[in-house]
Amino acid sequence: MPVARRETCDARVIAHVDMDCFYVQVEQRKQPSLRGLPTAVIQYNSYKGGALIAVSYEARRCGVKRSMRGDEAKEACPQIQLVQVPVARGKADLNSYRNAGSEVVSVLSHKGLCERASIDEVYLDLTHAAESMLMETPPECTQDFEEEVLKSHVLGLEIKDGSDAKEEVRKWLCRSDARYQDKLLACGAIIVSELRMQVLKxxxxxxxxxxxxxxxxxxxxxxxxxxxxxxxVPHSSVEQLLASLPIKKMKHLGGKLGSSLQSDLGVSTVGGLLQFSEEQLQQWYGINTGTWLWNIARGVNGEEVEGRLLPKSHGSGKTFPGPQALKTIDSVQYWLNQLCEELNERLHSDLDQNKRIAQTLTLHVRAYKIGDSDSHRKFPSKSCPLRYGSRKIQEDALILFQAGLRDFLGFNTFKVHGNENNNWGVTSLSVSASKIVSIPSGTHSIAKYFGGKGKFPSSSTSNQSVDVVINETVPSSSSGSENCTGMVPYDLQLQYLDDTGMKHSDACLDPQDPLNHLSSKADGLTEESILMSPSGSEDRMAHGEPRRVLLAKDLSPVSNISSLKAVGKKKRAAGKKENCSIINIFNNYHNSQSSLKLKVTNAHDVKISSALGSSSADDSYSTCNEDIDTNKGGCSVVIPQGREAWCSYHIDEIDPSIIDELPPEIQQEFRTWLRPQKRPSVAKPGSSITHYFLPDKSR
DNA sequence: ACGGATTTGACC
DNA sequence: TGGTCAAAT
Structure with missing residues (x-):
């Protein structure tokens, strides 16, 4: 069943590039006087001198470790320079590091396939570049090598006492009798050293x-x-390398799995796994993990470098350790607001720079119940469709929190509401945005359509809006397959409705119009209705923009195609004159395809569907100037994903009549996007672990 | 009071 | 699926 996709044994050239104590370097660049000094980056100077999050190599030599607090670091190394992480909205602000990471990616990404593995790491697949070099300018014919390549470490290459290491490396690079794969690696080493020099420059x-x-x-x-x-790592060095490599050094084996390997099997090195059959390993650790282990023991790993320069999600979080634990809804709301503001800002940057939108909002909470020492990990995470705009994200995050808190406290036990609480404390909050898709960067008209004037998603005109609708109960037809998250003690249905009022003229897109996110009158959604929060109490976030909460009975049954679509199974109101923006089409597709559906909770449904609309004017977020400054030369990493994005839509499932509703220029552009996509969709290389393993293990 | 804040991926 | 967990940096 494991399907080998690739027959070739690895004649690939893969590089992993890892920035050295990256945060420290970023701070040292900002403040060059720190260069060469023992330096560490800390956050929150309050408790024991702050927590170290990066330590320079000079400081490491003084014995400073990453797990220390600022005070201990001072003790170990009195001359150490402690730099604080930037703070914004009362929390660590990592944007300068993210941006610096993007700078690096943009240098590293032009020699081959590049995968951003973390804020300061990338993988490169340099196979093609190496092959070309081997054909055109093979190292054996090269006279002078850059010093930098000659400083490479070549595993298994013996450097005898008194011999010149660089000379040995030079000879290794030039070996004409080397295996083909090692010649490729030699080319890879040359390319990588050039890339590293370029990064430095x-x-x-x-x-x-x-x-x-x-x-x-x-x-x-x-x-x-x-x-x-x-x-x-020449091929011939692998066996020895793994034979003595401690289990925990291997990626994925640094935690519990690695420990159980030692305790279950009594092995302490990766090579130690060689004595077990694949079946044995599978019996212990399951099919996938077992096979994976069997392979890595042999140095086999077919995982491909993904061409991805941008993160797959954005998150913002903060911990409230010990006495700082949050004990009132108000304080939770305050911090959620801060986190959501940051998240919103980053979402808009992503939209501006990369033309991507996120579709899911998730809230993670850690909390305890007094008198329940076991409660710490039990606060459930919750997610919902993501609506753009600070306010909306904040509202939704609070709703998610309240839903989670109800579960956490055991439903009807306590009032969720009220600020008097001595039962629980929140020790960590985080919001994240995921399911990010590219929108067609296309060209003119689509861009204009979204953004209004000129450049695409202009900062001030993010499109998005959804209104919260609270339905009066509909006894749920438990449609079987749903998981019962818990009973909601309210006979309510929660629906996020599309912005159905989007007209297709510039005028209607005016982001300054606070009403432009409301549904059009034709939809029968114009009535102001009661404010209701899911907890049945007064709305506590009622400041600012008047929230429109509508009773579902106000809706005309056909008024809301996309929520019907999300809820029902592919029921399609024929040729409905619908309010569709491209972005709605977009979203609708995704909604029906994946996430948004109904979640049935016993007798009470929570149905959620959403789409983008347009944000109200007060959804402020600012593109931070500093970021732009550090981004010399516009370092927003632009990747050609727009087209691929459309590829992933099953266009056949888009009702053609929807397209007819678009303004003519958009229609045309839209169709040109659709047409070439007819070819079978490119199977995305799976991300399952099975995918790591490759061929091998014949079958 | 797991170094904290993120991010990713597997699994059920 | 969504949610939980592990792991990494």
Missing amino acids: ETEFTCSAGIAHNKMLAKLASAMNKPAQQTV
């Missing part, structure tokens, strides 16, 4: 790298010689 950051024939080995190698060095 263009960003002033140093990095380390590993060059090998797969991701796992490249990753392993990049950590072996730091800082500012690179390590090559």
Whole structure:
């Protein structure tokens, strides 16, 4: 059943590039006087001198460890320079590091496939570049190598006493009798050293790298010689390397799995796994993990480098340890608001710079109940469709919190409301936005359609809006397959309705019009209705924009196509004169395809559907100037994903009549997007773990 | 008072 | 699926 997609054994050239104590470097670039000094980046100076989050190599030499607090670091290394992480909205603000990471990515991404693995790490697939080099300018014919390549570490290459390491490396690079794969790796080493020099020149950051024939080995190698060095893993060195490699050094084995490997099997090195059959490993750890282990013991890892330069989600969170635990809804709301503001800002940056939209909002909470020492991990995370705009995200996050709190406290036990609480404390909050898709960057008209004037998603005109509708109960037809998250003690249905009022003229898109997110009159949604919060109490976030909460009975049955679509199974109101924006089509597709559906909770449904609309004017977010400054040369990483984005839609499922509702220019552009996409959709390389393993294990 | 804040991926 | 958990940096 594991399908081998690729027959070739690895004749690939994969690199892992890892920035050296990245946050420190970013701060040192900002403040060059710190260069060369023992330095650490800390956050929150209050408790024991703050927590270290990055430590320079000078400081590490003084014995400073990452797990120390500021005070201990001072003790270990009195001369240490402690730099505080930027703070915004009362929490750590990592934007400058993210932006710096993007700078690096934009340098590293033009020599081959590039995958942003974290804020300061990338994987590169340099196979093609290496092959070309081997054809055109093979190392064996090269006279002078850059110093930097010659400083490479080549695993298994013996450097005898008295011999010149660089000379040995040079000879290794030039070996004419090397295996083909190792010649490729030699080319890879040359390319990577050039890339690293370029990174240094263009960003002033140093990095380390590993060059090998797969991701796992490249990753392993990049950590072996730091800082500012690179390590090559020739094929012949793999066996020895793994034979003595402690289990925990291997990625994914640094935690519980690695520990159980030691306790279950008594192995302490990766090579130790060789004595177990694949079946044995599968029996212990399951099919996938078992096979994965069997493979890595042999240095086999077919995981591909994904061409992805941008993160898959955005999150913003904060912990409230010990005495700082939040004990009132108000304080929770306050912090949720801060977090959501940051999230919103980042979502809009992503929209501006990368033309991407996120579709799901998730709230994670950690909390305790007094007298219940076991309660710590039990606060359920909750998610809902993401609506753009600070206010809306804040509202939804609070609703998610209240829903989670009800579950957490055990439903009808306590009042969720009221601020008097001595039963619980929240020790951590985080909001995140996921399911990010590209929108067609296309060109003119689509862009204009979204953004209004000129440039696409202009900062001030994010499109989005959804109104909250509270239905009066409909006894739910338990449609079987749903999981019961718990009973909601209210006979309410929660619906997020589309912005159905979008007209297709510039005028109606006026973001300054606070009403432009409301449904059009034709939909029968214009009545002001009662404010109701799911908890049945007064609305506590009622400041600012008047929230429109509508009773569902006000809705005409056909008024809301997209929620019908989301709720019902592909029921399609024929040729309905619908209010569709491209973005609605977009969203509707995704809604019906994936996430949004109904969740049935016993007798009470919570139905959620959504779409983008337009944000009200007061959804302020500012693109931070600083970010732009640090982004020299416009470092927003632009990737050609727009087209692919459309590829992923099953256009056949889009009702053609919807398109007819679009303004003519949009229609045309839309169709040109649709047409070429007829070819079978490119199967996205799965992300399952099965996918790591490759061919091998014949079958 | 897990270094904290993120991010990703597997699994059920 | 959504939600939980592990793991990494």
